[in-house]
Amino acid sequence: MARTSVRLLLVDDKDRLLLFVSHDDSDGHPYWYPIGGGIEPGESLAETAAREAREETGLSEFQLGPEVWRRRATASWGGVTYDCREHYFFVRVAAFDVDTxxxxxxERETVKGHHWWTLDEMSATDDRLVPRDLRLLMGDLLVSGPPDELIFLTT
Known part of the structure; x- marks a missing residue:
């Protein structure tokens, strides 16, 4: 089943990235990923971004930054396999307390927590980060800013 979604790279004023954690259905291991979710019928990418930020973090006012990455991957949850097509947007925010x-x-059943990650923490963890090269991608983004051209990720 095809699923188009928006992912928000919420980065605070300390260069920390907000990630949620869930556990892999197949092996129980934790994996961390940016906030976001599927596009509802009739929604634009920006409308989805606003809805997901509000629902998942309580954040209702922010400036949607540029789309920096697109990713296509296969994922399974709830007994369904999805052909995921993700749009990643870079969003700078002041630090805030997340309200879930x-x-x-x-989400209440599957999201087990959240954390504002530094690049050093991403480098030190044994937990899986999604997308796979998230630490390197975020390092480039924080040092160089948004890319001139959209980056297409394979994993």
Whole structure:
């Protein structure tokens, strides 16, 4: 099943990236990923970004930055395999306390926590980060800023 989604790279004023954690259905290992979710019928990418930020973090006012990456990957959850087509947007925000009270029932069941990650923490963890090269990609983004051309990720 095809699923188009928006992912937000929420980076605070300390250059920390907000990630959620879930556990892999196949092996139980934790994996961390940027906030976001599927596009609802009739929504634009920007509308999805605003809705997902509000629902997942309580953040309602922010400036949507540029789309920096696109990723296509296969993922399975809830017994369904998805052909994921993800749009990643870079968003600078002031540090804030995350409010997950807007989670859907599925998110309440599957998201096990969140953390504002530094690049050093990303380098030191044994947990899986999604996308796979997230630490290197974020390092480039924080040093050089958004790329001139969209980057297409394979994993």
């Amino acid at each position: 009270s807007g989670f859907t029932e599925n």
